Amino acid sequence: MNTNAHWLAKVITELGGFVKRCTVVRDNVDDISSAIEESMERGTNWLIISGGLGPTYDDKTLQGVAKALNRELVVDAYALKIVEKKYESMAHHGMIKTADLTPARLKMAKLPKGSKALPNPIGTAPGVMIDEGDRKIVCLPGVPREMEGIFKESIVPMIKNVIKNFYHEESIHTTGIVESDLAPLIDKALANNPFVYIKSHPKGHGEGISKIEIQVTAMAKEPSIAKKRVKDALKQLKFMIIEHGGIIEKESMK
């Protein structure tokens, strides 16, 4: 289950970012490198990769990145320091016999030339930050806690520095109205509120009753404007739903 993509998309969206696409490929250098090349060709300005930074043979992300960007893999001094310190600490705590830098351990310090190593507050493999022209490529480990730790510590401050949008989201849960009867009401609410996005998530027909979650989101330059846009659209939508025999069951405000 790809909990990492879900977590990243949620956090980036809530920071005001626009998540354009999510791609999952196999542990294969060619698949990884061509997915990166395709993303660059589409004009992605931030590419966030997770997984494949560890010591085992299936960890091929940095080989894929090096190939896509036509850079060598070289031992990075700061990454080496991070890796060395981790194994010294593990040896000190009796988790491993020696802190020797075996080939599998050294692998985690080999980064595409010109990368910046990002400290891993939880695990061993450092994260990687690459400037490719004016694009950023970020590689994070696949272990969720490590991925989240590096992202929060090193990437969120950078994103906050460049993104000047604010995101707001609210949801309602309705019953008693089927999605096809909701559709023209959403169209009307959207026509009156051009700066929101309204998404309906049918939750099945429990006991012959149609249950739908409706999510209203907006981005704006000011938090109060994003909030007002969502609340205005929701107010109109709720009025129309009730008018058409639907029931508002639950509201999740922020």
Place this chain on the structure above:
Amino acid sequence: MNTNAHWLAKVITELGGFVKRCTVVRDNVDDISSAIEESMERGTNWLIISGGLGPTYDDKTLQGVAKALNRELVVDAYALKIVEKKYESMAHHGMIKTADLTPARLKMAKLPKGSKALPNPIGTAPGVMIDEGDRKIVCLPGVPREMEGIFKESIVPMIKNVIKNFYHEESIHTTGIVESDLAPLIDKALANNPFVYIKSHPKGHGEGISKIEIQVTAMAKEPSIAKKRVKDALKQLKFMIIEHGGIIEKESMK
């Protein structure tokens, strides 16, 4: 959370299929159509799409497919019958006032020209099957129960008909050995067992103990061969792990 991709990948793999890539795009006709075009260019022979078949304006999958394949959207007689019957039944059960085919309802019967509608045993929107040369494009609803229902009923029999591989998978959970010390053991097991794939999933360092799940998988023309390959590799791997001070905590056999 993309539970649909997880479910589809698992079921297709267990059927002996090879899942090459998974892509998630926004509700945008251009994004959908370009993702489909890219997939076709990479030589995908089965493209399975889920989500975006419903009656609301954010349901844009079939527009994206029509654009990518350069086909018109036309009312399909069989799809129309499926949709009509569903709304007649809902009206009969008092869930809706009338079974009238409003534009939002008719939308679900408009398929790319030459498509085959697939009955939806749970919800309203039919699935869609398209032959594009020797490639298959399948569109399924996003509601998990509907997606699974159509897939099991209409697609699994077709896949079983073309795939002649058998998949086998077993996992063990280890403690007392860190991933970097496991790496050379996996390399050795792979060298001796070239027809298996071994993947390690670090599960964190609970109480200073490294916990790792190791998953061994194989494909073969006979189920017994796939099973033997996995069991042989696991046996060697377990021996080496214990020899290096690791502990086998749990085994998940099939």
